[in-house]
Amino acid sequence: MTALGALIRRDIRIALRVGGGALIGVLFFLTVVVLMPFAIGPDLALLARLGPAILWLGALLASLLTLDRLFTADHDDGSLDLMTMSRTPLELSCAAKALAHWLAAGLPLVIATPILGLLLNLDLGATAAVALTLLAGTPALTFTGMIGAALAVTLHRGGLLLAVLVLPLSIPVLIFGVAASEAAITEPLSFGAPFSILCALSLFGLVVGPYAAAASLRHGLD
Amino acid sequence: MRLSGRGVRCVRGGREVFSGLDFEASSGEALAVVGPNGAGKTSLLRLIAGVLAPDDGSIALDGGEDELTLAEQSHYLGHRDALKPALSVSENLTFWRDFLGGGTSDPAESLAVVELDHAARLPAAYLSAGQRRRLSIARLLTVRRPVWLLDEPTNALDTAGQKLFAVLMGDHLARGGLIVAATHTPLGIAARTLRVGDHQ
Numbered sequence: 470m471t472a473l474g475a476l477i478r479r480d481i482r483i484a485l486r487v488g489g490g491a492l493i494g495v496l497f498f499l500t501v502v503v504l505m506p507f508a509i510g511p512d513l514a515l516l517a518r519l520g521p522a523i524l525w526l527g528a529l530l531a532s533l534l535t536l537d538r539l540f541t542a543d544h545d546d547g548s549l550d551l552m553t554m555s556r557t558p559l560e561l562s563c564a565a566k567a568l569a570h571w572l573a574a575g576l577p578l579v580i581a582t583p584i585l586g587l588l589l590n591l592d593l594g595a596t597a598a599v600a601l602t603l604l605a606g607t608p609a610l611t612f613t614g615m616i617g618a619a620l621a622v623t624l625h626r627g628g629l630l631l632a633v634l635v636l637p638l639s640i641p642v643l644i645f646g647v648a649a650s651e652a653a654i655t656e657p658l659s660f661g662a663p664f665s666i667l668c669a670l671s672l673f674g675l676v677v678g679p680y681a682a683a684a685s686l687r688h689g690l691d
Numbered sequence: 692m693r694l695s696g697r698g699v700r701c702v703r704g705g706r707e708v709f710s711g712l713d714f715e716a717s718s719g720e721a722l723a724v725v726g727p728n729g730a731g732k733t734s735l736l737r738l739i740a741g742v743l744a745p746d747d748g749s750i751a752l753d754g755g756e757d758e759l760t761l762a763e764q765s766h767y768l769g770h771r772d773a774l775k776p777a778l779s780v781s782e783n784l785t786f787w788r789d790f791l792g793g794g795t796s797d798p799a800e801s802l803a804v805v806e807l808d809h810a811a812r813l814p815a816a817y818l819s820a821g822q823r824r825r826l827s828i829a830r831l832l833t834v835r836r837p838v839w840l841l842d843e844p845t846n847a848l849d850t851a852g853q854k855l856f857a858v859l860m861g862d863h864l865a866r867g868g869l870i871v872a873a874t875h876t877p878l879g880i881a882a883r884t885l886r887v888g889d890h891q
Contacts, residue, residue, distance in 0.1 A: 472792055546775070551791070
């Protein structure tokens, strides 16, 4: 446990320091959402209707932007070799790294949502619903994204490959995230069903992601 | 304790680097791996560290802790030093102590031994190549592991640093440790020579 705690603390500390990139995600999220009203025009009703989808897309792209760093730095400076050799199973180390990444880069997106909801003419209830779905859904983005991040390290291709690998995997999360948010806003639809599936996707990612990432990293070390 | 390799074969990128390599080292012994560039010195160390898998043959450690694998009882000091530029010298060292676990000692003491205590709060980004090497050596001292796998350990170290490291390696061997070092220059300690990639 000490080992995993130390790993989580270290990754959060690095992410929050200069050049760490945790704030880059939030700034990107902010930029994407702020640009939308300019592109769509001053139709308040339309903005409110598109709001949840815009927030979810923004969060998806922002989390993709920072995922690239999850394993590349540790691979390039040799930390990954030492982690493979250590007494802590690589699967647990991967899970700890993903958790740290979510705390540093995913959680700030959820916290920023209420402010951005104002820009999209979402009322308080709708904003809260989107924030809640993001809270339940962004872990799924991180945990499925870590598989792509590990593969990108293994194949020595960063950036674009990661986006191509991860975006298709994120489609279910996007569908149920937006569905749950829409359901909370439009009364007759049920919020419970899509929200439960969203939580299930996160839990599924938590179980599968670390194993897949660790397998990929082990296979790819050279 | 005894580290032995039998008929080890290594293939990298479809090309055979070496094959049929036998080696042996027991507690208190150092093995100097020598050979021309590209002969597979680093590959051999990474095979022993378990980061690479041998294509044939076996590598085993007898008489260590039964519960632990060879990799878990080894330190690997490679070209890449596993230091985070954003973290301070002591934060880097403390992280590896907490993460690697096992028998550990005070990071501050190790930093004093490698003469980096004055830079403990400095971000690792500002360290020179020699200082980074000294910090990596401090990791070997802070976390206790019986097997040290060293890849060109004296690279970038000044003469005083090389002498200091020779003393530290001597201490490690005297405590019953075991060293496998890939090197081009004399280590400064008594060591058996293992030649790789010599086809003449």
